[in-house]
Amino acid sequence: MREVIARQLRLGHADIGRLTFNPRSRDAHHTYLGLCAALLSKVEETVADLPLSLLDSRSGNDLQRWLGYGWHQVDLVRRRVLDGETIPHGDKIFSLFEDYSEWLSKGKAGVPVELGLNVCVMESADGFILHHQVMQHCPDSEIAVTMVKQAKALFPSLSACSFDKGFHSPANQRELAELLDRVVLPKKGRWSQADTARETDPAFVQARRQHSAVESGINALEVHGLDYCPDRGLERFKRYVALAVVGRNLQKVGAILQARALEALQKDERRRQRQAA
Structure with missing residues (x-):
């Protein structure tokens, strides 16, 4: 029975919410x-009974932390199951072990959820990552x-920026308009007449089409190691x-x-061919 219970507990809180607890399971x-x-x-x-000098050390703090985790897990299972x-x-x-981890619902096929933290990336039109934030x-x-404020502090010439719908809010529309000459920030939900005029503007539409290029930068980060932090x-x-971002920018410099x-080399080859002719 203990092995069965251990398997159930290892399912985690997300899966345990979908289990049906019969009386036998509750008793166990x-x-x-x-x-x-x-x-x-x-x-x-x-x-x-341990000396205070040990309790004030790193080992003592770890003991208290793990005890807190233990009681917390007992409380969670009691509340959920019983x-x-x-x-x-x-x-x-x-x-x-990584208590900062969050449950990330990606909404992508084959990747329903991930554990970790989201990272926001701001990429230039040339493919360089200008700024990022965990x-x-x-x-x-x-x-x-x-x-945008932090990026403009580093790159004062920044005058336009394109965002996904998830970044939208009325306050963001107003504040970003004060910081940038052009804000490409699609609105979530129904459009007003002003929203329709803004988002059907040719410049807005063109910027939205170019926005997908940032996905290649994100993919490059993931392919070169940022899909998992060891x-x-x-x-x-x-x-x-941060090191992955620096590595990506160096890779971009190398490609250029x-x-x-x-x-x-091609110019030299064409010149030699002309001279030979």
């Missing part, structure tokens, strides 16, 4: 939670203005993303230099 969970609580209480008693409660998203823990507990609509901790996650070198 009740027994298992009692065992967990007894073990956690025993650990707490042991920790209470009390029949639907667990709020903010109470769930998706990774004990998004923690932050929807797209809350970072549009901040991203480092531990939030700060290392951010550093890994290679193209120039190839063009120079």
Whole structure:
């Protein structure tokens, strides 16, 4: 029975919400939670006898953190299985080791969900990544203005920017219009007459068509290692993303230099051919 219960618990909170708990399963969970609580209480008693110098150290902090995780998991299973409660998203823990991880619903075929953090990328028309931001507990609509302000501080000549619909809000439309000469920010929902005139403007439509080019930059980041972060901790996650962005820009510089070198070789070859003729 213990092996079956362990399998059920390893399904995680998202899958456990779709299970049907019969009386036998509830009894097994009740027994298992009692065992967990007894073990956690025993650990707490042991920790209470440890010297203060150890408790104030990193190891002591880790002990307290893991104890907190243990009681939290017991509480979640009790509320979900025994009390029949639907667990709020903010109470769930998706990774004990990388506790900053979020449940990301991509909405893509074959990739229903991922664990990690979203990264917003701002790319120039030449394919260079000008700015990026790791998004923690932050929807797209809350970072549009901040991203533009930070990018303009680095690149004062920035005068136009195209966004996805997820970045739209009335406030963003107004504030971005004050920062940029041209804002390409599609509106979600129904259009007003002014929205229709703006989004059917040829310049707006052309910019939207070019916007899809940023997907190639995102794909290049993923292909060269940014689809998975092997480092531990939030700060290392951010550093890994930043290094990947630098690597992508260096790769872009290399591609430009290679193209120039190839063009120079082709010019030399054409010149030799003309001289030989």
